Amino acid sequence: MRDHACGENNTPTTHRPGRRFRLAAGAVSTTTAGLNPSPNQSVPPSSSPASPAAIVHEISGWHRVLLWPLGVLVRLWGMSLRFDTPPDALRNFTKRDEPVAFVVWHNRLFLTPEILRRHRRGRPCYALVSASQDGAWLTALFSIVGRMRTVRGSSSRLGREAANALVETLRDGHDIGITPDGPRGPCYDLKPGGVIVARRTRAPLLLVGGRFESAWRLRSWDRFYLPKPFSRVHMRCELIAADELADRDAALAAIRERMLAINPD
Numbered sequence: 001m002r003d004h005a006c007g008e009n010n011t012p013t014t015h016r017p018g019r020r021f022r023l024a025a026g027a028v029s030t031t032t033a034g035l036n037p038s039p040n041q042s043v044p045p046s047s048s049p050a051s052p053a054a055i056v057h058e059i060s061g062w063h064r065v066l067l068w069p070l071g072v073l074v075r076l077w078g079m080s081l082r083f084d085t086p087p088d089a090l091r092n093f094t095k096r097d098e099p100v101a102f103v104v105w106h107n108r109l110f111l112t113p114e115i116l117r118r119h120r121r122g123r124p125c126y127a128l129v130s131a132s133q134d135g136a137w138l139t140a141l142f143s144i145v146g147r148m149r150t151v152r153g154s155s156s157r158l159g160r161e162a163a164n165a166l167v168e169t170l171r172d173g174h175d176i177g178i179t180p181d182g183p184r185g186p187c188y189d190l191k192p193g194g195v196i197v198a199r200r201t202r203a204p205l206l207l208v209g210g211r212f213e214s215a216w217r218l219r220s221w222d223r224f225y226l227p228k229p230f231s232r233v234h235m236r237c238e239l240i241a242a243d244e245l246a247d248r249d250a251a252l253a254a255i256r257e258r259m260l261a262i263n264p265d
Contacts, residue, residue: 056131056152059140067137071144077229078114078145085235092206092237093119099170101198103255104208105263106182107222111210111233116147124149126169127177128162148177163197170201180259187222190256195245202242207255209236209262223265236262 059067085093093115102125104112116125129135129150139150151165166176178194181187198205214231218224227233238258245251 057133057136059136064140067141068144071141074110074141074145075113078110078117080229081111081114081227082230082232083114083118083235084232085237089235089237090119092239093235095204095206095239096123099173099201099203100175100206101170101194101203102175102177102206102208103194103259104177104179105188105222105259106179106185107187107220107224108208108210108263109179110224110226111208111235112177113145113147115208115235120147120175123175125175125177126151126166127179128166163193163200166197167200170197170203181222185221188256188260190252190259192248192252195248195251195255198240198242199245199248204242205240205245205255207236207238207240207258207262209238209259210234211236211264238262 102112112125116123125148127148127150129139129152131152135150135152139152151169166178169176176197178197180190180194194205197203210225211234212225212227212231213233215225215227218226240251240255240258244254
């Protein structure tokens with residue numbers, strides 16, 4: 001089945017460095033808007049004229065200094081959590097023989113930097129972040145928290161190029177992160193972007209799960225989880241091999257079922 005938003009195919013992609021997407025070191029992303037368009041968002045077809053090059057906003061100087069205390073707080077907060085990780089999940093979290101695509105529900109993103117700190121040292125994870133000013137603040141904040149990096153670009157308008165940017169990142173040997181229900185939901189609605197990218201690169205998926213013993217929940221569209229400091233989190237991680245993605249629709253249904261099972265509310 002052909003995906004009109006991301007243009008699934010098996011041919012090599014062509015990337016034009018500095019045109020619309022670029023890698024940013026030391027930062028984290030929480031959105032994949034181009035891969036996961038919202039219900040009311042339209043994605044231009046491939047035949048549409050190319051849009052103007054997006055301006056990639058950056059945060060530096062005293063603005064960055066203002067974020068430093070918050071970034072340190074988030075880092076220490078994550079370090080205080082007590083992860084309960086069974087052996088099979090630990091084996092998947094520490095898989096290093098090939099690039100992988102992490103799949104995390106949007107409301108559990110707080111766990112991501114700490115997962116990478118504990119289990120993926122030396123292997124940064126890339127995710128897509130908007131080229132906008134909001135994306136710049138997000139990138140700067142999580143550059144202080146560390147462990148994840150970003151692919152910056154105008155993802156909301158360029159679904160095909162958003163997919164290509166992540167495909168190229170995997171082919172370069174780096175891990176990527178996908179929030180399949182981001183950036184605006186609906187909550188737990190698994191959109192196909194992550195599966196399309198994994199199919200094009202033959203990369204395995206790592207499904208991330210977390211059950212919180214004590215946490216606050218925000219009044220956001222996804223009821224975002226903030227685990228209380230020093231609380232216990234029961235972690236899960238399941239491996240979906242590339243061969244299991246051959247039937248895209250069946251794979252999407254199976255992945256959503258497993259994601260719901262390992263992420264109970």
